[in-house]
Structure formats: structure tokens, C-alpha cells
Amino acid sequence: MREIQAQQITDVVEKLCIEANQYLPEDIQGAIRRCRACEDWEIAQGVLDKIITNFEIAKEESVPICQDTGMACVFLEIGQDVHIAGGDLREAVDEGVRRGYDKGYLRKSVVKDPVRRGNTGDNTPAMLYTEIVPGEKIKVTVGPKGFGSENMSAIRMFKPSAGIEGIKDFILEVVETAGPNPCPPMVVGVGIGGTFDKCALLAKKALMRSTDERNPDPFYADLETEMLEKINKLGIGPQGFGGKTTALALNIETLPTHIAGMPCAVNINCHVTRHKTEVI
Amino acid sequence: MEKHISLPLTEEVAKTLHAGDSVYLTGTIYTSRDAGHKRMCEALAKGEKLPFDPTDATIYYVGPTPAKPGQVIGSAGPTTSGRMDAYAPTMMSVGARGMIGKGARLPEVVEAMKKYHGVYFGAIGGAGALLAKCIKKCELIAYEDLGAEALRKLYVEDMPLVVIIDSEGKNLYDEGKAAYLASQK
Numbered sequence: 001m002r003e004i005q006a007q008q009i010t011d012v013v014e015k016l017c018i019e020a021n022q023y024l025p026e027d028i029q030g031a032i033r034r035c036r037a038c039e040d041w042e043i044a045q046g047v048l049d050k051i052i053t054n055f056e057i058a059k060e061e062s063v064p065i066c067q068d069t070g071m072a073c074v075f076l077e078i079g080q081d082v083h084i085a086g087g088d089l090r091e092a093v094d095e096g097v098r099r100g101y102d103k104g105y106l107r108k109s110v111v112k113d114p115v116r117r118g119n120t121g122d123n124t125p126a127m128l129y130t131e132i133v134p135g136e137k138i139k140v141t142v143g144p145k146g147f148g149s150e151n152m153s154a155i156r157m158f159k160p161s162a163g164i165e166g167i168k169d170f171i172l173e174v175v176e177t178a179g180p181n182p183c184p185p186m187v188v189g190v191g192i193g194g195t196f197d198k199c200a201l202l203a204k205k206a207l208m209r210s211t212d213e214r215n216p217d218p219f220y221a222d223l224e225t226e227m228l229e230k231i232n233k234l235g236i237g238p239q240g241f242g243g244k245t246t247a248l249a250l251n252i253e254t255l256p257t258h259i260a261g262m263p264c265a266v267n268i269n270c271h272v273t274r275h276k277t278e279v280i
Numbered sequence: 281m282e283k284h285i286s287l288p289l290t291e292e293v294a295k296t297l298h299a300g301d302s303v304y305l306t307g308t309i310y311t312s313r314d315a316g317h318k319r320m321c322e323a324l325a326k327g328e329k330l331p332f333d334p335t336d337a338t339i340y341y342v343g344p345t346p347a348k349p350g351q352v353i354g355s356a357g358p359t360t361s362g363r364m365d366a367y368a369p370t371m372m373s374v375g376a377r378g379m380i381g382k383g384a385r386l387p388e389v390v391e392a393m394k395k396y397h398g399v400y401f402g403a404i405g406g407a408g409a410l411l412a413k414c415i416k417k418c419e420l421i422a423y424e425d426l427g428a429e430a431l432r433k434l435y436v437e438d439m440p441l442v443v444i445i446d447s448e449g450k451n452l453y454d455e456g457k458a459a460y461l462a463s464q465k
Contacts, residue, residue: 041460043300043442047404050440054410058355064345067355067408067428105354107345107428117315119427148360148383148405180453181360181383183405235461239382239404241442242456272406 002136006087013096016142018104020276031248044243069106070144079135143275149182155265174266180240183270191265194255202253203267211249288336299450304438311432317367331422338378343428355408372396400445
């Protein structure tokens with residue numbers, strides 16, 4: 001049994017909140033640059049150039065890439081041989097978010113009640129996801145999630161008879177409906193299978209995966225490639241001004257599901273798809 | 281077409297702008313998003329005055345990050361404009377003309393733009409660090425309790441924008457996509 005102090009988790013969450021908001025992951029930077037090289041529509045080229053300049057400024061000056069520094073989605077993979085000592089885990093994570101959003105000059109974008117509103121003032125609570133895994137480490141991932149794109153996401157409970165074609169049509173429908181709203185070029189996270197709630201979580205997890213990695217199952221790897229190509233023929237383009245680059249990547253995650261169902265969730269993210277991981 | 285425009289945005293200037301134009305805006309603009317618009321429209325309904333003179337004014341839909349020491353403003357890119365659709369016609373009816381944001385607008389907003397000669401500009405969503413560079417002054421003028429959503433008066437220099445919907449109702453989101461798709465045939 002390894003003991004990890006709650007304070008250590010707070011410190012890591014604080015650091016990751018700041019870094020994730022200032023430094024765009026290498027895979028997303030690479031995808032934007034590759035799309036710029038392939039883009040032949042003039043207005044789209046101009047937009048992509050400004051997007052590249054923007055993340056370069058953010059990195060050089062240590063400022064947020066985007067003003068929507070998001071809800072702090074915090075994923076903890078906790079080794080089953082870890083004992084967390086010296087405090088409450090939920091409070092340790094929220095304290096990390098509180099400090100990170102204060103010290104990093106990040107925007108506080110969380111309201112305390114979905115209907116009655118009222119800003120919490122410190123961007124807490126974190127959206128906390130915990131998973132117990134083998135080992136004696138804790139893997140911490142912070143993925144700040146903006147809501148311009150979150151609002152364009154959708155889930156549908158398909159009948160199994162809808163098949164793969166139903167899923168393909170649904171993905172295209174969600175992207176087309178989103179149009180210019182989620183700050184394209186987007187990153188598309190797709191979850192297929194599980195239950196209603198697990199399916200949505202799969203879509204979110206798909207956005208945390210490097211866009212340079214394909215699904216290990218060749219069937220879904222091919223589907224990722226096919227759907228990205230189809231999305232980039234819709235013509236929406238960067239910012240919706242027209243062009244080839246509508247999406248930078250599409251990641252699919254799956255789970256087994258019930259004999260009666262085929263859930264599919266599409267979680268849309270913008271070109272500022274942020275996540276940063278550290279292992280304690 | 282690339283155009284340099286000085287504010288305020290008069291009806292005369294608005295009529296010279298067309299969907300797809302690349303525009304560099306210089307002058308005073310005001311920031312407001314969901315909660316600020318709700319309060320302004322409630323104030324108007326009660327017959328009260330707005331915290332600023334709306335005549336020919338341009339409103340930027342933005343909730344910036346807090347400024348670091350030495351900065352005028354934090355990162356300041358546009359938010360999704362559609363959430364202000366419920367309020368935009370009312371704002372135009374009292375004289376506001378320019379809107380800066382990103383994303384689609386409802387037909388009733390476009391109708392109000394045609395009626396009042398409004399212009400909807402797009403700033404690059406997600407380019408908050410870049411857009412902050414053209415904001416030279418920032419002053420909080422009302423609704424301080426709303427934090428990032430408070431009303432601010434900004435002075436911008438050569439703010440890079442694109443006309444998305446012009447005062448005749450022409451829309452770059454429709455025309456840009458259609459032109460690109462036609463070019464691929």
C-alpha cells in the first residue's frame with residue numbers, strides 16, 4: 001500500500017489547470033499545421049494562420065489560449081494499492097482547481113445551480129471522474145472544456161437495426177447542426193455502446209485521447225478515418241466561413257452494450273482541445 | 281474586400297459592409313453576454329436607461345479572462361452569439377448597430393438587422409490571446425457583480441473581423457460554404 005497525500009493531488013491539479021489552458025497539446029498543434037498545409041480555400045487559410053498565431057502567443061506569454069477556460073474536467077485513475085491520506089479527495093481536487101484558476105488568471109465560468117444560476121466565483125466544483133485501476137499510482141488528467149462546443153453535443157439511443165449507417169448519419173448530422181457554433185475546426189469525440197451515461201462518458205474520454213492515435217480495433221480505426229473524411233467534405237470550414245478543414249480529428253471509444261440497444265454519443269470540441277496528464 | 285472602419289458604426293457605414301468583407305475595426309465598443317443582456321433588456325422594459333449610449337454602438341459578445349498584472353485585459357475571444365438572439369432585436373431597436381461574436385443567428389435577428397441596418401461581425405472563436413492584442417483600453421462600466429460577464433467599455437485598434445451577416449441579410453455562413461462546395465465540383 002502506497003500513501004499519497006491529498007495535498008499532492010491538489011498541487012498537481014493546480015499546475016495542470018494552468019498548463020492545459022496555456023499550452024495547446026502537441027498533437028492538436030500538429031493537426032492544425034497539417035490542415036493549414038492542405039487547405040486551399042483562401043479565407044480558411046487566413047483563419048488557420050490566425051489560430052496558429054494565437055496558440056503561439058498563448059505559449060510565449062503564458063496566457064490562456066481561449067477566454068473560455070472551461071469547466072475543469074478532472075480524470076483520476078487511482079491505483080487500487082494507493083491510500084489517499086491527509087484530506088478529502090473531492091476537496092483536494094476542488095482546491096487544486098480553485099488555486100489554478102486564481103493563480104493562472106483563468107476565467108471562472110461555473111454557476112452553482114443550472115436553473116437559478118449564480119457564479120461560484122472560483123470555477124469549482126470540478127467535474128470529477130474516478131476510476132480504480134491496478135497499481136499504486138494516480139494518473140491525473142485535466143481537460144478544461146469550453147461550452148460553445150459542449151452545447152453542440154448530442155446522444156441518441158439507436159435500435160440495433162440502425163446499424164453502422166445509423167451511427168454514420170448521426171455523427172454527420174451532429175457536426176452539420178453544430179456548423180459554425182463550436183469554433184471549427186472541431187475535434188469530434190464519439191462514444192458507442194455501454195449505457196446512456198457510460199456512452200456520454202466514452203465520448204468525453206475520446207476527446208482526451210491523442211488525436212495521433214487511432215482506435216486499436218481496425219474496424220473502428222477505419223470508421224474514424226472514413227468519418228473524418230466525410231466531415232471534411234461538408235464545406236463548413238474553419239469558423240464556418242467555408243473550406244476543407246471542418247474537423248481536425250475524430251476519435252471513437254466503445255464498450256459492450258445490451259442486446260436491445262446501440263447508444264451513440266457525439267461530444268464536440270473546438271480547435272482549442274485541451275488536456276494535460278501527470279502521474280503521481 | 282479588406283476595409284478599415286472607424287467607430288461609431290453609423291447607418292451610412294453599415295450599408296457599405298458586405299458579408300465576407302474582412303474588416304479592421306477601430307474605436308469604442310462595449311462587452312456584454314448572457315447575463316448582461318438580460319439585465320439591459322429588463323432595464324429597457326422598465327423604461328430605465330442603459331449603462332451606455334446605445335446609438336450606433338457595437339457590442340462584443342465576450343467574457344474575458346482576468347487581466348494579468350501589466351495586461352489591459354485577459355484573453356478575449358468571442359462567445360456563441362446565438363445565446364444573445366433573444367435580446368439582440370431589442371438592443372437594435374434602441375440604436376445598437378454592430379454585434380461581434382461567432383456562430384449562427386436566428387431569422388428574427390436577421391430581420392431586425394435589415395430593419396435597423398445592423399451588422400454582425402465574426403471574430404475568430406478560440407483566438408482569445410490574439411484578439412486581446414488589439415484591445416488598448418478596458419474600463420468596467422456596470423454590473424460588476426457579474427464577474428467575467430460585467431459590462432466593459434473597450435477601445436480597440438484594428439480588430440480583425442469578418443462580416444458574417446450584413447444589413448441586407450446576406451450571410452457568409454451560407455454563401456462561404458456554398459462557394460467552397462461549388463469550387464470542389
